[in-house]
Amino acid sequence: MYCRNCGKELNENADYCTHCGVATTKGNSYCGVCGSETNENADICVSCGTNLRKQPKEAKSKIVAGLLGIFLGAFGIHRFYLGYTTIAVIQLV
Numbered sequence: 001m002y003c004r005n006c007g008k009e010l011n012e013n014a015d016y017c018t019h020c021g022v023a024t025t026k027g028n029s030y031c032g033v034c035g036s037e038t039n040e041n042a043d044i045c046v047s048c049g050t051n052l053r054k055q056p057k058e059a060k061s062k063i064v065a066g067l068l069g070i071f072l073g074a075f076g077i078h079r080f081y082l083g084y085t086t087i088a089v090i091q092l093v
């Protein structure tokens with residue numbers, strides 16, 4: 001991934017940028033996925049389509065994230081059935 005403050009390439013699990021010291025979840029000047037410069041007010045990266053508002057920590061482990069996605073996805077569908085549509089919609093978004 002890339003620092004969202006200075007755009008330097010970082011270790012996938014780094015919590016802080018080793019170049020500028022800013023937390024990897026902070027800043028919005030560069031895309032955390034492809035490293036392209038982005039507008040600070042942009043919601044998505046125009047180069048790769050990544051949601052810049054999303055916390056990059058979610059992608060720490062693709063396997064864990066995938067498993068969590070399956071569990072949370074099933075959980076979300078359960079909530080739909082139970083009528084908790086608001087919570088389910090938040091989870092899906």
Ligand SMILES: [Zn+2]
Binds near residue numbers: 004005008018019022
């Ligand atoms: Zn940095």
Ligand SMILES: [Zn+2]
Binds near residue numbers: 032034035045047048
């Ligand atoms: Zn990007």
